[in-house]
Amino acid sequence: MRGLRRVTALLGILAMLTAPALAEDDENFDLTDLTVVVEEESLDEETPAPAAPGDALWDFPVAIGDIDPELIRLANKQSLLPKDYVPANLVKVPKDPAKGGIRWAVTPSDGKLKGQYLREECAEALCAMNAAMRAVGNFRDMYLKSAYRSYQKQKTMYHNRLAKNKGKDDGWVSMEGASDHQTGLGCDVVPKNWKDKAMNDKMMKEPECQWMAEHCQEYGFIIRYPADKQEITGIKTEPWHLRYVGIPVAAYIMENGLCLEEFHTQLAEAVERYLAAGGDPALVSGFTQGGAAE
Numbered sequence: 001m002r003g004l005r006r007v008t009a010l011l012g013i014l015a016m017l018t019a020p021a022l023a024e025d026d027e028n029f030d031l032t033d034l035t036v037v038v039e040e041e042s043l044d045e046e047t048p049a050p051a052a053p054g055d056a057l058w059d060f061p062v063a064i065g066d067i068d069p070e071l072i073r074l075a076n077k078q079s080l081l082p083k084d085y086v087p088a089n090l091v092k093v094p095k096d097p098a099k100g101g102i103r104w105a106v107t108p109s110d111g112k113l114k115g116q117y118l119r120e121e122c123a124e125a126l127c128a129m130n131a132a133m134r135a136v137g138n139f140r141d142m143y144l145k146s147a148y149r150s151y152q153k154q155k156t157m158y159h160n161r162l163a164k165n166k167g168k169d170d171g172w173v174s175m176e177g178a179s180d181h182q183t184g185l186g187c188d189v190v191p192k193n194w195k196d197k198a199m200n201d202k203m204m205k206e207p208e209c210q211w212m213a214e215h216c217q218e219y220g221f222i223i224r225y226p227a228d229k230q231e232i233t234g235i236k237t238e239p240w241h242l243r244y245v246g247i248p249v250a251a252y253i254m255e256n257g258l259c260l261e262e263f264h265t266q267l268a269e270a271v272e273r274y275l276a277a278g279g280d281p282a283l284v285s286g287f288t289q290g291g292a293a294e
């Protein structure tokens with residue numbers, strides 16, 4: 001949006017400049033050079049979201065209209081998702097890469113759901129990212145190892161893990177309500193050589209995972225559990241766990257080296273400033289849903 005304003009302002013200045021310049025028939029005045037400047041400015045910017053009425057008071061780098069409360073929904077030990085939280089528009093992820101899908105490492109069973117499910121926008125983004133990775137050429141095939149998990153499924157997994165570890169929580173499986181997988185926006189994506197073995201942080205060295213860390217935000221994903229954020233997320237690094245938040249939010253998080261918890265803290269502060277300045281509460285309702293670090 002700021003980009004559009006800048007271009008509009010530039011055009012205004014141009015209009016003022018060109019009129020007298022042309023009238024004076026200044027041979028040094030080259031209109032084409034200026035036109036190029038304007039085009040380059042436009043190309044650098046994403047298509048601007050429609051201006052929201054409260055934007056003048058909003059000082060956060062991601063526009064109000066670019067933040068979807070559902071897509072930034074936080075699930076962790078401090079912000080548990082309710083037992084009955086089932087994401088909207090879950091779809092079965094297409095598994096044939098020849099038809100634009102992504103291979104499944106396993107076919108899970110979760111209540112009535114058989115297979116790998118994600119929220120529709122997340123499934124589409126994942127398939128688009130996989131197509132881009134296949135186009136790179138020298139990458140191994142990527143496999144979707146785990147996607148949506150219900151509260152009940154997570155509860156079973158957590159208690160199985162506890163039983164295996166003599167009642168000790170080793171931090172590898174989240175308790176029910178605390179899993180990013182319950183949002184339908186979290187997914188574990190691994191290169192072929194990891195599809196059947198236990199995952200660990202050595203996967204970070206794989207070129208496919210390095211590519212994901214570099215490019216996932218172009219598809220609206222973030223690396224949900226970065227290596228340097230363990231203290232905040234409470235989760236060991238997981239180079240395979242992608243979380244869909246939408247492109248503008250993902251770009252901001254990844255470019256600034258944040259985790260989702262830090263984004264929520266910053267967002268809650270921005271909402272506070274906005275409301276204190278007289279901003280419309282209706283426009284930011286739900287932004288702190290799920291709870292920032294409190």
Ligand SMILES: [Zn+2]
Nearest residue numbers: 186187188241
């Ligand atoms: Zn995961």
